[in-house]
Amino acid sequence: MSRSEDRSEAADRGDRTRATGGPVFWVGVVVGWAVIAIGIKGLLDDSVATNPRAVGRLFIQTALLHDLVLAPLVCGVGLLLARFLRPPLRAIVGGGLIASTIVSLYAFPFVRGYGRSPTMPSALPLNYGRGLLIILAVIWTVVAVLALWARRSVRSTT
Amino acid sequence: MTHAVERISLLPLVGGSLFMVFTGTINVARWYQPMPFFFTTAHYWASYIVIGSLVVHVAAKLATTREALSRRSPDLAVPARADGALGRRGFIGAIAATSLALVVTTAGQTFRPLRRLGLLAPRDPDIGSQGIPVNRPAADAGVIDLARRPDFRLVVEGKVARPLSLSLDDLRTMTQHQATLPITCVEGWSASATWRGVRVRDLLAAAGASDEASVRVESIEPQGTYRTSNLNHLQAGDVDTLLAMEIDGEALNLDHGYPCRLIAPNRPGVLQTKWVNKLVVT
Numbered sequence: 193m194s195r196s197e198d199r200s201e202a203a204d205r206g207d208r209t210r211a212t213g214g215p216v217f218w219v220g221v222v223v224g225w226a227v228i229a230i231g232i233k234g235l236l237d238d239s240v241a242t243n244p245r246a247v248g249r250l251f252i253q254t255a256l257l258h259d260l261v262l263a264p265l266v267c268g269v270g271l272l273l274a275r276f277l278r279p280p281l282r283a284i285v286g287g288g289l290i291a292s293t294i295v296s297l298y299a300f301p302f303v304r305g306y307g308r309s310p311t312m313p314s315a316l317p318l319n320y321g322r323g324l325l326i327i328l329a330v331i332w333t334v335v336a337v338l339a340l341w342a343r344r345s346v347r348s349t350t
Numbered sequence: 351m352t353h354a355v356e357r358i359s360l361l362p363l364v365g366g367s368l369f370m371v372f373t374g375t376i377n378v379a380r381w382y383q384p385m386p387f388f389f390t391t392a393h394y395w396a397s398y399i400v401i402g403s404l405v406v407h408v409a410a411k412l413a414t415t416r417e418a419l420s421r422r423s424p425d426l427a428v429p430a431r432a433d434g435a436l437g438r439r440g441f442i443g444a445i446a447a448t449s450l451a452l453v454v455t456t457a458g459q460t461f462r463p464l465r466r467l468g469l470l471a472p473r474d475p476d477i478g479s480q481g482i483p484v485n486r487p488a489a490d491a492g493v494i495d496l497a498r499r500p501d502f503r504l505v506v507e508g509k510v511a512r513p514l515s516l517s518l519d520d521l522r523t524m525t526q527h528q529a530t531l532p533i534t535c536v537e538g539w540s541a542s543a544t545w546r547g548v549r550v551r552d553l554l555a556a557a558g559a560s561d562e563a564s565v566r567v568e569s570i571e572p573q574g575t576y577r578t579s580n581l582n583h584l585q586a587g588d589v590d591t592l593l594a595m596e597i598d599g600e601a602l603n604l605d606h607g608y609p610c611r612l613i614a615p616n617r618p619g620v621l622q623t624k625w626v627n628k629l630v631v632t
Contacts, residue, residue: 213352220409221355224402228362231398242395243387247369250384251396254372255365270435279434286436287444294448298375299470307380311489314478315380323469327455 280342288335292328299324356410363403369396378472378537388575459539473539479605480597482533482541485619486574488604493625496570502609504553504593508566508631511558518609521595524548524556529590535619545613547594550629551587559631561587567612568628579621581614590615593626 235242269289273282301307302320309315370393376382377389385392408415436444458468459475468474473483488494504521506514527549534540554563565586571577585591591614595602602608607624614622 214413216412217352217356217409220406220412221359224359224404224406224409227402227405228399229402231395231402234395234398235392238391238395241388241391243392246386247392247396250373251365251369254368255361258364258368274433274435277434282434283436283440287440290436290441290444291448291451294445295452295470298452301376301379301381302470302472306376306383309380309490311487312484314473314483315485316472317474317477318469318471320470323455326469327451331451 280346281339284335284338284342288331291331295327295331296324299327356406359403359406359410362399363407366396366400366403370400380472456538460534471539472537473535475539475541478541479603480543480600482543482597482606483535483539484605485535485537486576486624488608488625491569491571491574491625493570493572494604496572497604497608497625502627504610504627504629506553506557506559506629506631508629509559509563510554510631512556514553514557518595521548521593521610524552527589527592529592529613529615531590531613531615533619533622534617540619543597544599545592545594546596546599547592547610547613549589550581550591550593550612550614551589553593553629554586554631557631563631566630566632567623567626568630569623570625570627576620576623579612579617579623581612585614585617588615 235244235247270286273286273289277285299320302316303324305316305320307316373385373389373393373396376384377393382389452470454464454467455469456471458464458466459471459473462475465475475483478484488497502518504514504516504518506516525548526546528544528546530542530544532540532542550565554565562583563586564583565581567579567581569577581591591612593610594607594613595610597606602611607626610626611624612622612626
């Protein structure tokens with residue numbers, strides 16, 4: 193893609209990203225922050241149950257983990273995909289990585305079995321490592337099928 | 351100023367959403383160590399923070415959203431962009447497909463037809479003592495000795511004409527009724543069984559309570575947030591509201607609430623009080 197095309201695409205995007213502001217925005221800010229204030233007040237008022245300090249800590253920790261670790265990691269993987277994979281493989285593999293990451297993050301505490309208890313064998317009764325591997329195998333089979341299909345359709349159009 | 355307000359409002363949106371998803375997931379995985387607070391209450395109040403920040407975010411992006419949806423932009427129409435990266439539609443499609451996959455591989459813990467696909471389900475509705483999962487075993491509740499005491503009595507007291515104190519044999523000689531009802535846990539699993547025992551309405555009638563009586567059901571359990579639960583007069587009077595002593599034709603075992611437990615329609619499992627020794631009419 194040439195530089196001028198790059199620029200025109202950027203201009204097109206800029207056009208679609210409308211400036212924030214106006215009465216609707218400020219009504220949204222007032223209503224939204226009022227609801228947020230109800231939540232914060234509830235957390236503080238119910239402090240025996242909620243332990244606001246611990247909730248606040250976890251709140252900040254997850255946001256920082258997202259912004260400082262997860263987001264850069266996603267950008268890094270995106271750059272690697274752009275460097276090493278051509279279209280249409282780049283999008284298909286990207287989709288497969290998104291699916292695999294979400295499923296793996298969800299499955300993590302189950303696979304590790306943090307919640308298992310000897311007094312309660314009916315909780316977490318399955319082999320979650322096996323379950324995760326089966327789901328990952330299905331995801332990457334779908335990725336492979338989509339890749340083959342996309343390659344064939346690219347060939348048939350050229 | 352506008353920009354600053356919009357960006358600051360992203361912190362509660364991102365932090366709150368991650369908090370909700372993370373604590374919700376580890377709660378069903380019973381991993382309580384990273385949560386030194388009561389999950390239900392914290393999750394409830396945090397949801398206000400997420401909803402509020404979502405309102406701000408939608409208001410901030412309304413013009414952009416309207417613009418994007420009003421015409422067919424190349425980014426929206428195709429799954430992959432011209433440079434080969436995943437487009438917006440492709441990204442949303444990948445997230446939707448993954449969410450669907452997680453639903454299919456977990457919903458079997460309550461939706462029987464999907465049971466065999468429940469690879470990541472926290473529970474299997476068929477795995478548990480007497481064929482039903484357990485959420486608070488007798489050992490954890492500290493009732494193993496208390497529930498087995500030979501001098502067990504079920505007391506009916508409060509606003510009654512004739513307070514009752516019944517032994518297990520007294521309960522067994524009363525008319526027994528049967529109801530097929532599920533234990534429906536707020537954590538997402540459910541499992542049905544056929545329960546047999548004494549109707550709460552029969553006990554109230556024997557004690558001379560009024561038809562409008564509500565009842566506080568108390569457990570032998572020495573402590574715990576859910577050691578008592580309440581029945582309003584409609585619930586107490588329902589023909590399927592039982593103090594069960596049998597599950598699927600067997601005597602209840604300790605983990606399911608021996609000597610008797612509450613089982614009633616349309617209640618979360620945590621309010622189906624186990625090891626019941628007192629009905630207080632209010």
